[in-house]
Amino acid sequence: MxxxxxxxxxxxxxxxxxxxxxxxxxxxxxxxxxxxxxxxxxxxxxxxxxxxxxxxxxxxxxxxxxxxxxxxxxxxxxxxxxxPHDAFDLGIGMVHQHFMLVPTQTVAENVILGLGQPRFVLRMGQVEEAVMDLSRQYGLHVDPGAYIWQISVGEQQRVEILKMLYRGADVLILDEPTAVLTPQESEELGHTLRRMADEGKSIIFITHKLxxxxxxxxxxxxxxxxxxxxxxxxxxxxxxxxxxxxxGRDVLFRLDRAEIEGEGGDTYGTAILGVQNVQALNDKGLPALRGVSLEVCSGQILGIAGVAGNGQRELAEVITGLRPVAGGQVLVRGQDLTDHSPADFIRTGVSHIPGDRLGVGLAGNLPLSDNLIMKAYRRHPLSSGPFLLRNAIEEFTERLIGIFQIAAPSPVTPVRMLSGGNLQKTILAREITAGQSFSQDQASLLIAMHPTRGLDVGATESVHRTLLEQRAQGAAILLISEDLDELLALADRIAVIFEGEIMDTVAAANADLEHLGLLMAGERRQTEPGLED
Ligand SMILES: Nc1ncnc2c1ncn2[C@@H]1O[C@H](COP(=O)(O)OP(=O)(O)OP(=O)(O)O)[C@@H](O)[C@H]1O
Ligand SMILES: [Mg+2]
Structure with a gap:
């Protein structure tokens, strides 16, 4: 060596x-x-x-x-x-997991941001050309003139890398760079990293993906x-x-997933979630869901595959009461909950693991324990009438910290101080247990968006196991993930979403990766006639 x-x-x-x-x-x-x-x-x-x-x-x-x-x-x-300025001067640059780009400026403007030269002195045309050259040299395809808000997360990451290259970094650090990328984008990034290494640069990258x-x-x-x-x-x-x-122990990569499906195909339990021709707008007021229909039954995991930004977030929000619909209906256990409040959804037994953990998932300044009980505190055994039961709460939080292996200095540590993966475990623990205490009387519904993104192998394994346990107990689960391996391992059926439409729904057991990949890219099989509209 x-x-x-x-x-x-x-x-x-x-x-x-x-x-x-x-x-x-x-x-x-x-x-x-x-x-x-x-x-x-x-x-x-x-x-x-x-x-x-x-x-x-x-x-x-x-x-x-x-x-x-x-x-x-x-x-x-x-x-x-x-x-960080000292580091830059020494040729060390880091791409953080949360990008630090200015959305209202162009790619080229972001690349020179903070370099100290006033912008009017620099000719933007020259900068754009230099960015173009670098992007060609390393296979980092972006349009230097595009605005950050117009480009995908994968492209934004390329901009962050170009920014480092433009500054002449010799040591490049990437913190979980592939967590937000599609499988194809991850592979391309791998080639780019190799090219940079071949030029004599040193690359350090953090990942959970073995x-x-x-x-x-x-x-x-x-x-x-x-x-x-x-x-x-x-x-x-x-x-x-x-x-x-x-x-520090052996990890099994195999999951026991009992087939609940009978020979007729759809022999699941009753429909828990019904989404009928739902339309919704995104934050920019543009159509994000264009007539989505889905059904998830008790004891079933329906996977939603797709490249980020094709309506997944809006779909999750519409079925948890966080976003109004522009048309269509959302039914939970047959009850029409279209445009009801999030509180109504929670009361009906809908749990939600959101994609944006710190934004909507957690209260950063509150202690870990408070974040864990946010959904359960009103119920037995944590409260009795109007009274919170301190001992029961302590016991409950310590149990969750143990089961989900949340690494924190203490239950009163503010959650913003936890590591990325431990933030995630906190939400999972809370949402999954909220569903469990509900499911004693009726099947619960769990909407899980990227539930294992950023989790280490051990934690991923326990989340997968927990989801399958919930399924075995009759929960209906909508699993939104960009990780096809995860969907194939867990889901009963996989629906592919593209530009706010469901392209197709296939049984996971005989799903073909290439077909799924094509659907994710918006291409339907040419053998299916009459699908263009
Ligand atoms: N700013 C901070 N204040 C207090 N504690 C912190 C801070 N940053 C990290 N920690 C603690 O330091 C430890 C290491 O955290 P770190 O973020 O380096 O983990 P990590 O290996 O990157 O994990 P992950 O895979 O979850 O991102 C954790 O116990 C975390 O709670
Ligand atoms: Mg980290």
Missing amino acids: TEAYPTPAVEMRGIVKRFPGVVANDRVSLSVSAGEIHALLGENGAGKSTLMNVLCGRYQQDEGQILLRSRDTGVPQLVNIRS DEVTAFSDRVTVLRDGKNIATLATADTDKAELARLMV
Whole structure:
């Protein structure tokens, strides 16, 4: 190994970073060579983002050193990175999971944003040309003149990468870059990263997807509880070993999913959710749903596949009372709930795991415990008449923290301080238990949007298992996901949404990946006549 990775381009030595109540990085060392793609892996809360935030100047380490190979002499030198600006000057750039682009400006304007030159001095035409050149060189296709609000999330990510390249970054850090990408986009990103590495850049990328580690990286470092557990050559390891290193136990990749379907096909329970010819507008007032009809029965998981931004969010909002319909009907257990309030939906047993966790999912400044009981506090056993039962609440929250393995310093920690994946687990715990306590008398309905996005393998496994348990208990589940593997593993049927329309619905058991991919891209099979309108 040593000869393959001569002088590290960047080296972190014994990094310690503490937050109140946690040691997020506990003497972590990491080195990356020029030309190397290095994957950073670890469970939710393991300290990955923190470590990279130290490298890119967002956080200061409490202990430890960072060495960077000098651009002039090629000799490693100690560097003091006090701000993202310092990091930039040293050639270190990071693409954060939440992009920091200005929606009302163009791609090219965003690329030069913060560079210090007044805009009128620069000729935008030249900048656009330079952006074009870079985008061609690295296969990062975007239109330099397009406005950020006009382009997809995948394109926005390319802009973030171009921004770093334009500034001449030698060390590029990407925090969960593929969490928001379609499978095709992820693969393209893999090629782009390789091209950048071939130019001599050092790439560090954080991911939870083991397939990507195997496909894209040269080496991989696994963090657990803030410590570096191992650094391995990707070629010398495999998914099972990586998962074991991350979690500290064996992880099974197989799910037991009992077939409930009989031979006639639709022998599910009664219809719990009925969506009939629903139309709705998006936030810009443009049509987002154009006559969607769906049915989800008790004991059934209906998957919604599609590229983000094709009406998924609006669909979830319409069937949880968060967005008005422009036409059509929403029925829950036969009851017409069209345009009813979210409270009515909750009362009828509808749970919702939203895509935007911090926006609508959680109250960031409130303690973890309050966030967990938000939906259950009015009911037995947490309250008795108007009184909240303190002990019962404590017991309840501690049980959820245990079951869902939410890593937090304490139940009273404000949720905004939790790691990305632990925020997610908090919502899941609350929504799934809200459904469970309801389902004692009637089948519940769960609307789950990207329920495992950003979750580590262990947590993904337990969420999948929980969803299947809910299904076995008779819950109706609408599972909106961009992850086809997830949909194929869990769903009974898969409906593909494109530009606000359901293109087709297929049984998951005999679904064909290529066909699904084509539908997601808006193409129907040519053999089906009369579908153009
Ligand atoms: N700004 C902060 N204030 C307090 N605690 C923090 C802060 N940022 C992170 N932490 C804590 O540090 C630990 C590591 O968090 P970090 O965000 O680095 O995890 P991660 O490995 O990126 O996880 P994920 O996969 O969930 O994104 C967690 O326990 C988290 O709660
Ligand atoms: Mg993180």
